[in-house]
Structures are given as structure tokens and as C-alpha cells.
Amino acid sequence: xxxxxxxxxHTHIHFRNYDEDRDExxxxxxxxxxxxxxxxxxxxxSEGAIELAKKYPGQVFAAVGFHPAHFASxxxxxxxxxxxxxPEIFDKDKIKELALAPEAVAIGECGxxxxxxxxxxxxxxxxxxxxxxxxxxxxxxxxxxxHCREAFGDLIEILEAHRDYLLEYPGVIHxxxxxxxxxxxxxxLGFSFTFGGVITFARDYDEAIKFLPLENILSETDAxxxxxxxxRGKRNEPSxxxxxVKKLAELKGVSLEEMASAIDGNVRRIFKIEV
Numbered sequence: 001x002x003x004x005x006x007x008x009x010h011t012h013i014h015f016r017n018y019d020e021d022r023d024e025x026x027x028x029x030x031x032x033x034x035x036x037x038x039x040x041x042x043x044x045x046s047e048g049a050i051e052l053a054k055k056y057p058g059q060v061f062a063a064v065g066f067h068p069a070h071f072a073s074x075x076x077x078x079x080x081x082x083x084x085x086x087p088e089i090f091d092k093d094k095i096k097e098l099a100l101a102p103e104a105v106a107i108g109e110c111g112x113x114x115x116x117x118x119x120x121x122x123x124x125x126x127x128x129x130x131x132x133x134x135x136x137x138x139x140x141x142x143x144x145x146x147h148c149r150e151a152f153g154d155l156i157e158i159l160e161a162h163r164d165y166l167l168e169y170p171g172v173i174h175x176x177x178x179x180x181x182x183x184x185x186x187x188x189l190g191f192s193f194t195f196g197g198v199i200t201f202a203r204d205y206d207e208a209i210k211f212l213p214l215e216n217i218l219s220e221t222d223a224x225x226x227x228x229x230x231x232r233g234k235r236n237e238p239s240x241x242x243x244x245v246k247k248l249a250e251l252k253g254v255s256l257e258e259m260a261s262a263i264d265g266n267v268r269r270i271f272k273i274e275v
Contacts, residue, residue, distance in 0.1 A: 108145025
């Protein structure tokens, strides 16, 4: 597989739980032909994504944004993500400043996440913050990297209402977990979809993957989370994305080479990557 280009279109290889062996993990990815977009979740982790992309030009790219979970009044502190248990406050101007870096190819991850949310105030903060990041995407011409969990109705409503602020290739819905009908609605707005390790051991995503055109499918790991078979239970890493592409190829009824080539073209088109 040395001549195949693979993409991990959504990873967090810059997160702190790779601090002891990040270069080794990246080396395994590069040896497998994997390039990647490492994704920020707030200003500090977005800065980290940019710094890593600077270190590995042409191999690692960055996304900068503010994750919806960080708007919660009862914020879930993820030690994989950051040592400091104090949440940041959303600052649109700071996100925009970071997004102007040449290493940044997307705004995100941003979006809506109602999984741990029960109060309307937090949901409204998420919606308002997401809309601000849609505006940033429009202002600087870089696509959205959207996180959505148990909130697809509101997400689609917001995107349809702000259709005029979406780019020609507006971005991707990362770790897509919606229905085929929700995929169709987002597809009609021009969005593409990333799928990760969960598709190797759960069948909940098969219908949406079979429905979507090849030109709207991307691969990801969301590392360090949700490693694919045969690495399930281990810390995920970008080199494991090869297993995701194998499963996508199987579900789409195409060769591994054709699937990887389609994803390569999709990433380059959506994120305007020319290397």
C-alpha cells in the first residue's frame, strides 16, 4: 500500500496524551502514506494544531475552532484534551485570528452537541457560537469542520437559514451519526461526511455510507478516540485510518485504491490543499 495516499481528515494527534510518543505515532502514519488534519477544540488546542502543522508541512494540516461541548455550564473535562480543568470562554475574534494562519484549512471543530445537555440556555449558547463560526468560515473562505451529536434537527435548520454564508464546498460533518434522511438534507447543502473506526464494528452507519456518493465521503480516526478493528480498545492513532478506508471500500463496493483516491481528491477539493 506504499503508493496509496490515505487521509485522516479529523484527528487530535496534537492532544496531550501523545506527548510521550507523538513523533513515533506520526512516523507510523507517514510510513503508511497517511496525511492528516489535526483539529482544535478551543483556542489553546487550536494553537497546538497550528504549531504541529508548522512542524510537518505538507503532511499535517490544522483546523481551528471552538467545540460545542465547551459552552456547557457543567463542562465535561477531558484529560486527553487538556490538563487545565478550567474551560475557555468563546472568543470569535481569537478563532478568526488563528484561522488566518496558512496552516489552518478549516473552522472547527464547531457545531452542536446535546448529548450531555439538558438546559435550554446551554443549547442556545451552542447555537449562537456555532453561527459565529459559520460567519468566520464565510469571512475567510475556509470550510467548516462540524461536530454534531443528537442535534441534527437544529443543525440543519441553522445551516439552511444561513445558506448564503456557506462556501461552494462548505465543509464536512465529522463522525457522521445521523440518518440517511439527515445525510440527504446536509448533502443538498453541499456538505461531505467523515467516517471513523466505529464503522468497522457497528452497522448503524452502513445505510448512510451506501447512500452517499463517493465524492462526499472522507475518512477519519478522531484519534485518540474510537479505534477501529483490529485495534479496538487501544488508543487510536492516524495510521489506523487505513482500516477505515478498507471498510468504506467494502461498503461502497469499490477497490481500496479507488476509495483512497476518491477521498484524496475530496480532501484536496474541500480544504483547498495542493500538496
